[in-house]
Amino acid sequence: xxxxxxxxxxxxxxxxxxxxxxxxxxxxxxxxxxxxxxxxxxxxxxxxxxxxxxxxxxxxxxxxxxxxxxxxxxxxxxxxxxxxxxxxxxxxxxxxxxxxxxxxxxxxxxxxxxxxxxxxxxxxxxxxxxxxxxxxxxxxxxxxxxxxxxxxxxxxxxxxxxxxxxxxxxxxxxxxxxxxxxxxxxxxxxxxxxxxxxxxxxxxxxxxxxxxxxxxxxxxxxxxxxxxxxxxxxxxxxxxxxxxxxxxxxxxxxxxxxxxxxxxxx
Amino acid sequence: xxxxxxxxxxxxxxxxxxxxxxxxxxxxxxxxxxxxxxxxxxxxxxxxxxxxxxxxxxxxxxxxxxxxxxxxxxxxxxxxxxxxxxxxxxxxxxxxxxxxxxxxxxxxxxxxxxxxxxxxxxxxxxxxxxxxxxxxxxxxxxxxxxxxxxxxxxxxxxxxxxxxxxxxxxxxxxxxxxxxxxxxxxxxxxxxx
Numbered sequence: 001x002x003x004x005x006x007x008x009x010x011x012x013x014x015x016x017x018x019x020x021x022x023x024x025x026x027x028x029x030x031x032x033x034x035x036x037x038x039x040x041x042x043x044x045x046x047x048x049x050x051x052x053x054x055x056x057x058x059x060x061x062x063x064x065x066x067x068x069x070x071x072x073x074x075x076x077x078x079x080x081x082x083x084x085x086x087x088x089x090x091x092x093x094x095x096x097x098x099x100x101x102x103x104x105x106x107x108x109x110x111x112x113x114x115x116x117x118x119x120x121x122x123x124x125x126x127x128x129x130x131x132x133x134x135x136x137x138x139x140x141x142x143x144x145x146x147x148x149x150x151x152x153x154x155x156x157x158x159x160x161x162x163x164x165x166x167x168x169x170x171x172x173x174x175x176x177x178x179x180x181x182x183x184x185x186x187x188x189x190x191x192x193x194x195x196x197x198x199x200x201x202x203x204x205x206x207x208x209x210x211x212x213x214x215x216x217x218x219x220x221x222x223x224x225x226x227x228x229x230x231x232x233x234x235x236x237x238x239x240x241x242x243x244x245x246x247x248x249x250x251x252x253x254x255x256x257x258x259x260x261x262x263x264x265x266x
Numbered sequence: 267x268x269x270x271x272x273x274x275x276x277x278x279x280x281x282x283x284x285x286x287x288x289x290x291x292x293x294x295x296x297x298x299x300x301x302x303x304x305x306x307x308x309x310x311x312x313x314x315x316x317x318x319x320x321x322x323x324x325x326x327x328x329x330x331x332x333x334x335x336x337x338x339x340x341x342x343x344x345x346x347x348x349x350x351x352x353x354x355x356x357x358x359x360x361x362x363x364x365x366x367x368x369x370x371x372x373x374x375x376x377x378x379x380x381x382x383x384x385x386x387x388x389x390x391x392x393x394x395x396x397x398x399x400x401x402x403x404x405x406x407x408x409x410x411x412x413x414x415x416x417x418x419x420x421x422x423x424x425x426x427x428x429x430x431x432x433x434x435x436x437x438x439x440x441x442x443x444x445x446x447x448x449x450x451x452x453x454x455x456x457x458x459x
Binding site (some may be wrong): 005006009012013014015016017018019020023025029030033034036037038040042089101158159218 | 299387402
């Protein structure tokens with residue numbers, strides 16, 4: 001094509017100046033962008049400018065539900081997940097981080113989103129699942145969460161660093177939650193360089209002591225519950241076509257402070 | 267087009283996956299040529315969300331589908347220029363690194379031409395940069411490129427020929443290689459790929 005525009009030498013020189021000359025498709029990015037797109041409800045009306053929600057949210061939906069019922073979530077979509085099993089050594093039961101580690105992880109999470117490290121923020125949840133760290137942070141303007149390998153804690157990753165995922169509810173959630181209620185704010189497929197994972201976040205009422213997620217593939221994932229919040233994430237597994245982690249719906253097993261256990265089907 | 271029954275969910279998704287697989291590379295590269303690396307993924311996702319929503323509108327023919335997507339990408343980039351003047355065209359950057367050694371033809375004249383071209387490029391108007399880039403780098407035919415820009419093929423061909431003349435003019439005006447450069451060639455080994 002270039003030859004048609006210019007003499008061969010200029011054409012060759014021009015080809016060499018292509019900014020995408022060395023670009024290769026990153027399979028992780030390919031998959032996570034695909035997941036992000038398919039998570040959007042195609043039936044929603046578009047805005048005039050065809051703009052889409054900012055990067056932080058793959059999907060956002062707030063449902064306050066009584067503990068006995070988990071409202072139907074947006075249709076789960078099948079997402080192609082290719083490649084190796086990811087998030088090796090991830091654990092279904094999280095371990096809370098120390099206050100120091102939590103602060104460091106929160107700073108890295110904010111840095112990755114382009115926020116100054118000294119932004120005042122509350123760490124709502126901070127845990128580790130094997131070598132993987134999760135943190136839920138609330139600053140004055142917004143809440144966000146990150147999943148990162150432990151090696152990134154205490155660093156200031158750039159906003160382009162694909163080893164960390166940043167997402168979350170966006171605005172600060174302040175509506176009161178009923179004592180025995182679970183309010184799911186986020187249920188989405190997300191990803192990092194390592195691969196896709198499912199993330200569920202939300203708030204719990206004062207009588208909720210624990211939340212366990214039973215995933216579509218039968219994984220039991222203990223959520224971290226702290227200060228009226230809960231969060232859990234788990235690898236989305238692999239499949240050559242549809243992966244049940246993404247087509248199915250998880251159910252929640254909610255334990256109340258009085259010992260009652262309620263299972264909420266997805 | 268347009269008189270097919272509505273896709274079932276599964277059909278729609280399968281069709282989208284096929285489109286995505288066929289066009290992801292071209293779309294992400296198009297975006298990569300025009301915005302900082304940090305924005306590429308978000309903009310690419312925006313483009314494909316539009317495609318996902320408007321799948322029935324997308325032409326079946328792969329080349330036309332790509333042109334459709336690149337048109338959306340171009341609009342997305344323009345819309346995202348918040349606070350700045352909306353430009354009729356988008357400036358396209360050149361590769362930041364001009365390697366000192368070129369695989370293949372490590373010819374000093376070629377190297378100097380590349381340096382001259384890199385210097386001349388920013389002097390082109392965004393409209394001319396875009397016209398050349400769409401053909402030379404994004405790999406579109408004149409008709410497809412015209413569709414992406416939203417002008418008639420005749421108007422686009424005119425734009426391309428003006429762009430070409432402008433670039434040649436800048437190249438002719440550029441100062442010759444500095445004296446030192448001319449002394450290099452014997453040391454550069456010819457490499458075969």
